[in-house]
Amino acid sequence: MAARVLIAKPGLDGHDRGAKLVARVLRDAGFEVIYTGIRQSPERIAAAAVQEDVAVVGLSILSGSHVALTKKTRQALASVGGDGIKIAVGGTIPSQDIEVLKSAGADAVFQTGTTTEQLVAAMQQLTGTTPTPT
Amino acid sequence: MPPADDTPRLTDAGLPVKRVYGPEDVRHADDGMIGEPGEYPFLRGNFPGGYRDRLWTFRQYSGFGTAEESNARYKMLLERGGTGLSVALDLPTQCGYDSDDPEVEEEVGRVGVAIDTLADAEILFADIPLDSISTSFTINGTAAILLAFYVAAAEKSGVPRAKLRGTIQNDILKEYASRGTWIWPAEPSLRLIADTIEFCAQEVPRFNAISVAGAHFRDAGANAAQEMAFTLQDGITYCERVISRGRVGIDEFAPQISFFFYTHGDFFEEVAKYRAGRRIWATTVRERFGATTDSACLFRFGCVVGGASLYAPQAQNNIVRVAYEAMASVLGGVQSMFSAAWDEPFALPTAESTTLALRTQQILAYETGVARTVDPLGGSYYVEALTDAMEEEIRGIMAGLEAFGGMTKAVEEGYVQRIIADEAYRVQRMLESGDRKVVGVNMFQTDEALPEISTVEMDDESRNLQLKRLAEVKASRDPSLVERTLSALEAGAKVEDVNLMPLLVDCALAYCTVGEMVRTLKGVWGEFQQPVVF
Numbered sequence: 001m002a003a004r005v006l007i008a009k010p011g012l013d014g015h016d017r018g019a020k021l022v023a024r025v026l027r028d029a030g031f032e033v034i035y036t037g038i039r040q041s042p043e044r045i046a047a048a049a050v051q052e053d054v055a056v057v058g059l060s061i062l063s064g065s066h067v068a069l070t071k072k073t074r075q076a077l078a079s080v081g082g083d084g085i086k087i088a089v090g091g092t093i094p095s096q097d098i099e100v101l102k103s104a105g106a107d108a109v110f111q112t113g114t115t116t117e118q119l120v121a122a123m124q125q126l127t128g129t130t131p132t133p134t
Numbered sequence: 135m136p137p138a139d140d141t142p143r144l145t146d147a148g149l150p151v152k153r154v155y156g157p158e159d160v161r162h163a164d165d166g167m168i169g170e171p172g173e174y175p176f177l178r179g180n181f182p183g184g185y186r187d188r189l190w191t192f193r194q195y196s197g198f199g200t201a202e203e204s205n206a207r208y209k210m211l212l213e214r215g216g217t218g219l220s221v222a223l224d225l226p227t228q229c230g231y232d233s234d235d236p237e238v239e240e241e242v243g244r245v246g247v248a249i250d251t252l253a254d255a256e257i258l259f260a261d262i263p264l265d266s267i268s269t270s271f272t273i274n275g276t277a278a279i280l281l282a283f284y285v286a287a288a289e290k291s292g293v294p295r296a297k298l299r300g301t302i303q304n305d306i307l308k309e310y311a312s313r314g315t316w317i318w319p320a321e322p323s324l325r326l327i328a329d330t331i332e333f334c335a336q337e338v339p340r341f342n343a344i345s346v347a348g349a350h351f352r353d354a355g356a357n358a359a360q361e362m363a364f365t366l367q368d369g370i371t372y373c374e375r376v377i378s379r380g381r382v383g384i385d386e387f388a389p390q391i392s393f394f395f396y397t398h399g400d401f402f403e404e405v406a407k408y409r410a411g412r413r414i415w416a417t418t419v420r421e422r423f424g425a426t427t428d429s430a431c432l433f434r435f436g437c438v439v440g441g442a443s444l445y446a447p448q449a450q451n452n453i454v455r456v457a458y459e460a461m462a463s464v465l466g467g468v469q470s471m472f473s474a475a476w477d478e479p480f481a482l483p484t485a486e487s488t489t490l491a492l493r494t495q496q497i498l499a500y501e502t503g504v505a506r507t508v509d510p511l512g513g514s515y516y517v518e519a520l521t522d523a524m525e526e527e528i529r530g531i532m533a534g535l536e537a538f539g540g541m542t543k544a545v546e547e548g549y550v551q552r553i554i555a556d557e558a559y560r561v562q563r564m565l566e567s568g569d570r571k572v573v574g575v576n577m578f579q580t581d582e583a584l585p586e587i588s589t590v591e592m593d594d595e596s597r598n599l600q601l602k603r604l605a606e607v608k609a610s611r612d613p614s615l616v617e618r619t620l621s622a623l624e625a626g627a628k629v630e631d632v633n634l635m636p637l638l639v640d641c642a643l644a645y646c647t648v649g650e651m652v653r654t655l656k657g658v659w660g661e662f663q664q665p666v667v668f
Contacts, residue, residue, distance in 0.1 A: 007668075012225035012241050014314015017354045017442070020555045020668040021562055037666040038314045039229070041237065063225060064482070068240035094480055095583060112446040112479050113575070115566055 002032045003127035004054040008045040009038040010073060013063035018090060022058060022119065029120040031127075042069065046076035049085050055127045056107075061091040067104050074105025086126055090114070146400040146570070147357035149523050155515035161522050167413065168518065171508040173428075175416040177409055177521070179467045180432045184508030185499075191470035192495045193218040193270060193436065194488060199596045201257035204247040208262060210485070216492060218300075219262070219269040220472060222246030223280070228315040230276050230652030233600045242597050245482070246272075250604045250649070252642045255283040256290065265293045269300035270345070270436070270470075275317040277304035278330050279651050282638035285338065301342035301392055301436075304330055307368045308347055310545040310662060312354035312554060317652060320542050322627070322659040326634060328375045333635035335387040342392040344372060345436065351550075352396040353441045355558025358407045359524060363531035364550060365393060366414055367541045373423055379631075384423040388430035395435060397463040398443040399455060402520055405511055408435070408466030410525040414532075437463045440474025447582065448574030452476035457494050464504050465511050471495060548665035555668055604647070611645040619644040620654050627658040 007023045009016055016038050027033045034052050036045060049057045057077070061069055070089055077085050089101055090110035098109045108126055110119060124130055142150035152159075162168045167175060172182030181187060194216055196207050208219050223246040226238040232250050233242045242248050249255055259269075264287075273280045281302050285295045306323040309316045316323070327344065334343035348356075348365030356364065369391060376387055393411070397404045415433035419425045439459035444452040453476045460473050473491040475483030483491070499505055511517040535544050544550045564570035571577055619641040626632040641651050 012229050012231075012238060012315070013245075014309070014312075015354075016314065017554075017558050021558055023668040024555070024559055025562075033668075035666055035668045037664045039664075063241060064244050065240045072240075092480055116562065117566070 002030055003056070003123075003129045004032045004034070004052060005056045005058055005123065005127075006034045006036065006045070006049045006052060006054040007058045007060065008036040008040055008048075008073075009060050010040055010042055010045055010069045011061065011063055011065050012039055013061060013065070014038045015062045016060065018062070019058075019060035021116075022060065022090065025116045025119060026123060029123075031123065042072035042076040045073055046080050046082055049077060050080050050082045054085060056086045056088055056123065058088045058090065061089065061093075064092065066091060066093055067097060067100055070101055070106050071104040088123065088126065145358075145403040145520075146398070147359045147403060147524075147527065149359075149403070149520065149527060151516075151520070155519050157515060159515050159519035160513070162518070168512065171512075174420070174431060175413045176432060177413045178509040178512045180412070180434060180469070182508070184467070185464070185505035186508065189499050189505060190464065190468050190495075191218040191268070191436075192216055192492055192499075193220045193470045193472050194492055195220040195222050195272065195438070195472045196488065198222065198245075198247060198482060199243045200600050201247055201249070201254045202599075203596065205258050205260055205262070208258075211488075211492070212262070212267070214489060214492065215496065217267075218470060219267060221258070221269060221271045221273075223271070223273055224248045225315070227280075227648055228273060228275060230317050230648055230656075232604065232647045232649035233597070234604055235649060243600060248600050249280070249283065250600070250647050251607045251645050252283050252286050252290075253603060253607045253645065254600075255280075255287040259284075259287055259291070264288045264291065265297040267299075271300070271302045274303050274306055274309045274313070275315045275323075276648055276652065277302040278326050278635060278638055279642070279648055281330060281333075281338075281341075282635065282642040286639055286642040295338045297340065298338055299340045301345045302330070303347055303394065304344040305347045305368060305372075307371060307541055307545050308350050308364070310664070311351065311364070311550040312356075313350040316662040316664075318655060318659040319662050320546055322655070323662075324372070324375050324542070325630060327372055328379055329633045329635050331372065331376050331387050331390065332379070332382050332633055334390050335382045339390070341390065342434075343387070343390045345392045345394045346372065347394040349394050349396040349438055349441070351554060352398065355442075355554045355561065357557055358398070358400065358403050359527040360531055360553060360557065361395060362407050362411050362414075362524075363528045363535070364541070365395070366411065366418070366528070367532050367535045369393070369415070370418065370422070371541045373419070377423060384419065384425045385427045385430045388419055388423075388425055389427075389432065392469075393433060393435035395437045396441050396443070397437050397439045397459045397466070397468075398441075399459060401458060401462045402517060403524070404459070404462040405466045405517060406520040406524040407528075408463070408468065409509075409517070409521045410528060411435070412467070413521075414525060414528060434469050436470035436472070437468045438472040438474065439463060440478055444474060444476070444479050445572060445575050446479040448580065449479060450476055451574050452478070453490065453494070456491060457498070460495055460498050461502070461504065464498060467509065546665065548667040551665065551667050607645050608647075615644040616646050616650070620646055620650060623651060624654050624658060627655050
């Protein structure tokens with residue numbers, strides 16, 4: 001069965017070129033992808049993740065608010081029974097924030113310059129799947 | 135000698151380029167459609183003297199933290215030779231939330247300065263001569279409110295509104311499609327934009343009511359031709375709206391419409407894009423809307439260089455990219471420019487990187503000689519042919535949008551978003567296959583981790599200062615005046631033929647907050663519903 005992934009844009013940042021690219025690349029690689037659109041609150045994202053029964057929530061953040069928003073999404077997931085859902089964070093992430101993000105609840109971090117190949121491989125590892133391309 | 139390779143090569147937007155061009159490729163040599171600088175159709179530039187008479191404005195986008203911190207940065211930029219201000223506002227201000235709204239606490243002061251009330255605007259512009267400095271605001275959803283603040287702050291400091299120069303971006307259609315700081319649905323948003331255009335035409339005559347901005351389509355993934363086509367189509371939509379209300383004519387308001395683009399790395403394509411844009415806009419305003427004055431037909435534009443054309447690996451290469459892009463913009467005839475700092479792919483720029491970006495423009499202006507003659511590439515067989523090809527491509531895309539039912543429908547239904555996402559995906563594939571070459575990214579790579587960099591953060595102290603000021607303003611203002619001005623705004627919003635700008639200025643002077651004004655209007659108009667496509 002294909003792994004399900006929710007791609008989400010938390011906060012007010014509307015730059016969604018990366019989020020849409022990632023959504024399409026993952027879909028092409030065989031994932032079932034749901035995209036929330038922009039300006040979603042962590043609570044709405046968590047609710048959608050649980051309702052859609054996804055394995056991973058991918059957060060795309062370019063506004064510099066990545067640590068706070070990751071923490072809030074992790075808490076929101078916990079409060080709706082989504083503790084088992086993994087979080088991947090992508091965007092304008094400085095190197096020194098990678099570990100900070102992981103302790104805030106991220107399971108994977110993708111910096112600027114990540115190739116789609118690296119992304120797909122990492123997401124397959126994260127979900128324990130090797131989806132067949134459609 | 136082996137035979138020459140005559141296979142066409144493609145520009146970034148996919149236009150075919152021949153091995154060599156000659157006189158036979160200049161289609162408009164004798165029909166007046168190339169013309170002279172400063173003459174219709176303005177292909178060769180808006181002004182007869184070009185940069186000989188007036189250089190482009192060096193306008194560095196800047197703003198962060200509190201109004202005090204941004205005010206200090208503006209003064210620094212002006213002291214170092216900046217000639218205009220460009221205000222970056224934080225996302226809560228852009229989306230209509232106050233700094234004390236718990237929904238947005240982590241975003242306050244982060245990507246720009248937080249403005250909650252007129253009190254913040256007064257501090258932001260303290261000791262800056264608003265009658266001689268022009269100010270550009272990258273603001274859209276709340277553009278009318280920020281214009282009200284600017285007018286009120288200026289008049290409180292003794293500068294009459296008629297003397298104000300600058301621009302609000304005020305282009306909501308591209309927010310729906312690509313940048314995302316929308317608030318209300320399209321219909322009332324277009325009405326509010328028409329209100330600002332009329333207000334500026336009648337009361338703030340030196341201020342551009344709108345900067346129709348293709349830049350964000352471009353950064354979201356559109357190519358150069360799509361960027362120009364979407365932008366011109368947006369401009370047409372706003373003009374139609376104002377004309378349909380019948381209060382100000384095209385000759386009165388069109389001179390206060392400006393445009394804004396990204397210049398990316400394909401040098402001649404960018405030059406051609408701007409030259410074609412000038413000719414298409416001039417002919418559209420004259421032939422479609424019946425403008426009779428030259429000033430109504432001018433396609434005045436600013437640009438930003440950098441953005442998605444910059445890359446994180448080998449980041450200092452971006453200094454070179456910015457310099458080439460800046461030169462292409464100038465050869466295309468730009469009126470104002472923001473050159474991005476090389477560290478933009480990871481962070482807000484530092485004072486050093488911002489200064490270097492400004493110096494890049496200054497070297498271009500004062501050392502390279504590009505400003506010596508008007509439209510130096512005019513008449514080049516290649517550039518004229520590429521300009522014509524670009525015009526044809528742009529007009530084709532515009533015709534497609536008209537056929538779809540116009541720009542408003544096209545963004546409401548996600549048609550434009552789909553085109554942009556397709557192009558972004560195509561380019562990503564080309565980058566990864568190496569068909570689009572980028573030094574340090576898919577050729578001549580080195581194995582370097584991204585640099586650790588110092589980021590400018592809004593610390594708790596600044597945020598607390600902002601919250602404290604907001605609380606003090608709320609405590610010291612006249613609550614009955616707040617209620618009266620907001621009620622008048624609400625009543626005005628329900629009636630299409632009331633211009634809301636004077637009512638917003640009243641709200642500003644009563645120290646109503648951005649959030650209060652936005653919520654009042656949401657109560658009448660509702661919110662935009664985004665189409666989700668990828």
